[in-house]
Amino acid sequence: MLLTQTEVERLLDAAAYIDLIERAFARTDNLPSRLAHLDSPPGEFHIKASGHGGVVGVKIGACFYDRPRTLGLPSIVGVIALFDGENGQPLLFLESATVTRLRTAAATAVAVRHLALEGAATLAVIGTGAQAASHIAAIREVRPIGEVLVWSRDPDKTRSFAKNHDVRPAATVADATKNANIVVTLTPSTTPYLGLDAVRPGALVAAVGSDAPDKRELHDDLLAGSALVTDVTHQCAEVGELHHRPDTPVRAELGDVIRGVKPGRLSPDEIIVFDSTGTAIQDVAAAEALYQSALRAGVGRTLPLWD
Incomplete structure (x- = not known):
């Protein structure tokens, strides 16, 4: 499934993100979070991966602070891929900056709550x-x-x-x-x-x-x-x-x-x-919730990786 930025914006509200991120932090079956950092002057890439509850997610995020000036685009861009953790089948592919923005704010709100x-x-x-x-x-x-x-x-x-x-x-x-x-x-x-x-x-x-x-x-x-x-x-x-x-x-x-x-x-x-x-588990939890919400709402489209 492929979800657009607009679909990501509409599928879950702020309260839903807060609750799902809180549940993700509280789980004890989270896979170890893996982090890689790659400098690519004048920017950098962050690669994060983790999983829980039978799904695994990987996020690749690029941060180039000259993008607004040189391209007229936001400084942060990236993608998330969600997989079935039991058989490796790709489930979801989506733009990551919107998810990162919303799940990061939700994580802060969870910290505020507690x-x-x-x-x-x-x-x-x-x-x-x-x-x-x-x-x-x-x-x-x-x-x-x-x-x-x-x-x-x-x-x-x-x-x-x-x-x-x-x-x-x-x-x-x-x-x-x-x-x-x-x-x-x-x-x-x-x-x-x-x-x-x-x-x-x-x-x-x-x-x-x-x-x-x-x-x-x-x-x-x-x-x-x-x-x-x-x-x-x-x-x-x-x-x-x-x-x-x-x-x-x-x-x-x-x-x-x-x-x-x-x-x-x-x-x-x-x-x-x-x-x-x-943390990568925040990305995984958000991507999984978006995937399930998209299935219920009947939105998203098939990405033809194999034709």
Whole structure:
């Protein structure tokens, strides 16, 4: 089956993604996640694979930040292939950037559901790229967000995003984060910019931008002064914030918190960092749900690989 970007957008809503990603993190039959990183100057490729429940998925994602300027196209592009894990038969082929955007926001929302203060109502979003709007929508599904502040390096883009999404622009990172209960960092930065002094007690910081060895958003003092929860610890040690401070104690993986086998938040005043590198099991869970939804809705078309 082949699904188009438009079909992917329409088949599942934000709440459905949150629930399916939460179930995926909680499962104990997930296959080990495999990750490969390939530099291809001026860009890079990420290859992720995993499986559960009888299906296996592989995602190849390309990230070339000059694509908007040179091609007039988004900086991230890729594909996901879903297979029957028992006989190897290909089941689904689809564009990956839309899935990545929606499942990443859902994973952050799952972390918010389990790690943020119950009454958290102020959200700071650092970065105004493709992930920003999806994160705002997803987090609003799990917490009573009354105020959203945004910041990016480009003041014009910050103001435009704020106007288009009815949120408040901030002049600096600290102006956005210092009073927020939830902070989400969504930048490709290679230099840390968020420190402990800009984060209030009790906040949850979801560090989403670090997904390659050279990317980093958080200063050492923030990691040292926080409880660290990872999506997958070994992957965070390779490409996440943990990669840059490997001696940081890890309290739990998010799946352990969801299953109740390890603690999440221990007090209302502690700061928690969620190191989110994006896992293959999230792609597999989303692709499987899209496949089943497409079968029920009668959408998609056959891709004639064998004629």
